[in-house]
Amino acid sequence: MPHIDPEELSLLALYGAWLDEEGQRHLNSCDACSAEYAALRRAVDAMKTTPDSTSFEVPGPNVWSGIHRELGLSDATVADPLRSATGSATGSAAGSATGTETSKAGHTDPPGPGQPPAPPTDIRSVKKRPLGWQRRGTWLAVAAAGALVIAGGTLWNLNQAATPLARAELSPLAQHTATGSATVLESADGSRNLEVKLSKDEAQGYQEVWLIGTDLKRLISLGIMRSDSGTFPLPSDLNLDDFPIVDVSDEPLDGNPGHSSVSIVRGSLSS
Template sequence: MPHLDPEQLSLLAMYEDWEDADGREHLSVCPECAADYAALRRTVDAVRTTPDTTSLSVPGPHVWAGIHRQLGLAEAVQADPLSGPGTKPAEAPGEAAPPNVAPFSPRRKAWWQRTGTWIAAAAAVVLVAAGGIWVSTRPAQPTQLAQAQLTPLAQYSATGSAKVVEAADGSRRLDVTLDKDEARGYQEVWLIAPDLSRLVSLGIMNSDSGSFEVPAGLQLADYPIVDVSDEPVDGNPAHSTVSIVRGTLTS
């Protein structure tokens, strides 16, 4: 099952009303993505929590005076924004008093003074950072190389599918799924050459699905047929010649 990408998870975590029905449905059936989503939601909730500022002291006017002087700001914003209207910045030692200016009148708050804006911005930054860490630490997802639809043979009616996936380390596996187990003996999974002259057993499937390691060096083009056989318990390792389902892998 393919997992949600970091962008989808971040949007779902940041916006509870984000319209992504498929993504939310995936979260209900994928424990791994649900765990990542829950971690991101905790980050968002923590950032959105209004900090307790009751114990913080307000810096004096000299702090803004220094900022104003170092940044070379305009005279219109000379007054300390944390003080009342008309308050002028404190003079630095040894400096002449600045010329009189008109009383400061309250203006619309800048974006950095609006609580909702900086909280949203902080949440976005935290989510981007968390998403980057999550991507770098989460194992790479397998790549699908080929797939096949499995159809019944002879007196059987089971159907299913098969796919070959490659892991990050280069190893490959064949995933087989049937809608039922119809074996009278037991099911064995094979890869077979197009002319049916050569075959490789991948293992026994004890239920209606299973995953099997594909031998290193085996070329899928040489063995593209997926076969699930009905094998009697007779100690003979050869194919019984009785196949339940069969299909050809295509990329």
């Protein structure tokens, strides 16, 4: 099996269970795809409002040495300030316990020529991160995560005191059994949203919500529905009389943006 597409790995990092069984087996056995997915997960976690500070690393003394050299600083600032601060904290603790050698423990001299630098004190050892931030999929995950946070907050505000305009009962098609409803809601500012609720998620790939024209040829994609419900903003100039049919399709992970022709549920809006 070829490597998993970067966009699919990004979606997996964002939403969790996204791959089919074959893709999951490949992810478990492929070192390259596993490393890419791990980098994407770290990128998504970095979007959290309270990041885990234990994953941060203190830069080595060579970083400060390079800064000091490039800026032409004086010898008074040759010591790495981060390492000196760490040593001072350790010295204070040692001085409290023994009452002696506080000044020695509170200062860390830079290593002499040919001597390896001493490891930083009280810093948790962590794995070095791969250069995942330079990879295309990582940036996609970060951008998508940020967009979801912004869109989620916007939709929450718009749905306050919303007025129902139309509703559709969604019935199963083909070999599916899911049922549900779709409701058009108008917010106080005049914007409209389509709220879709299903009894379950039966998609083998992923669910996509569509509006279909009365001629059954014109389609408008409203977006991906990651669970059994979702809210989707409607274009301000959209005439629902021209696109009254709500459709939830099962879309494969094939990169084709068109309708798969496999519909899970469908129904017509009425006031």
